[in-house]
Amino acid sequence: MESQSVTGHSRPIAVFDSGLGGLTVLAALCQALPHENFVFLADRARVPYASLSPALISRYACECAAFLADFDPKAVVIACNTVSAVALKDVESIFSAPVINVLHPTASAAAKLTTNRRIGVLATTATVKRNTYATVLKELVPNVEITSQGCPLLVPLVEEGWTQGDIPRLIVEHYLDRLKAALVDTVVLGCTHYEFFREHIQHAMGRHVNLVNTPSVTAEELKLLLPEPQKQQGSVTIYSSDVTDALFKVVESLFLNSTDLTIETVSVEDLSKRKVLA
Numbered sequence: 001m002e003s004q005s006v007t008g009h010s011r012p013i014a015v016f017d018s019g020l021g022g023l024t025v026l027a028a029l030c031q032a033l034p035h036e037n038f039v040f041l042a043d044r045a046r047v048p049y050a051s052l053s054p055a056l057i058s059r060y061a062c063e064c065a066a067f068l069a070d071f072d073p074k075a076v077v078i079a080c081n082t083v084s085a086v087a088l089k090d091v092e093s094i095f096s097a098p099v100i101n102v103l104h105p106t107a108s109a110a111a112k113l114t115t116n117r118r119i120g121v122l123a124t125t126a127t128v129k130r131n132t133y134a135t136v137l138k139e140l141v142p143n144v145e146i147t148s149q150g151c152p153l154l155v156p157l158v159e160e161g162w163t164q165g166d167i168p169r170l171i172v173e174h175y176l177d178r179l180k181a182a183l184v185d186t187v188v189l190g191c192t193h194y195e196f197f198r199e200h201i202q203h204a205m206g207r208h209v210n211l212v213n214t215p216s217v218t219a220e221e222l223k224l225l226l227p228e229p230q231k232q233q234g235s236v237t238i239y240s241s242d243v244t245d246a247l248f249k250v251v252e253s254l255f256l257n258s259t260d261l262t263i264e265t266v267s268v269e270d271l272s273k274r275k276v277l278a
């Protein structure tokens with residue numbers, strides 16, 4: 001696909017994720033900033049990123065970033081914790097616009113919510129291995145105790161559209177055993193896909209436990225970066241490297257009130273030909 005040009009009243013805000021999880025962030029951004037134009041990319045053909053090597057995660061993330069850079073965005077949101085943990089600097093180097101990620105506002109919110117200094121982190125294996133949340137949280141909360149749990153089955157469940165019922169619930173409850181034992185009072189959903197299991201997690205942990213709302217706190221951080229809001233109604237364009245029924249179902253559930261939304265396909269071949277790394 002050739003270089004994109006943006007029509008309309010405003011340069012867009014670019015958002016990307018490896019899959020469907022980032023749509024929860026996009027929905028919160030659209031709600032907080034209804035007059036902005038958004039361009040979203042989900043690299044679903046190559047999800048999950050977390051099972052890949054750091055070098056390959058960086059390569060794929062930078063290819064997605066290069067695609068979105070063609071739209072000349074005014075700001076960029078990395079709606080993927082794995083990319084935020086592994087390839088943040090590589091992605092930032094591609095854009096002249098400000099880049100925010102979901103990891104840092106989420107950690108900041110968790111630091112403000114905890115009262116017993118015991119925080120649980122549910123994340124992909126790649127994010128847990130990088131120890132990124134623990135590192136950031138230890139800088140924000142003195143003597144904090146972090147209990148991290150990798151949840152490799154949750155992303156595939158979301159991508160298959162399987163978020164309800166006993167099987168997802170039992171898998172979620174299995175992953176929460178260590179957090180319960182650690183008596184955490186705050187839980188970070190360290191992957192945007194996990195937002196689809198929020199009710200399962202909240203029910204299993206108990207209503208007394210705080211669950212950080214990553215989409216909401218990310219939207220608030222973005223609002224601080226932008227000038228006065230536009231007056232016209234904004235638009236949403238969603239690109240995906242694999243368009244399936246699961247994508248349409250998630251879009252329908254999250255964007256019921258959107259009147260200007262389109263879904264397009266971008267090929268993996270188009271993404272992979274973007275040579276952005278040495």
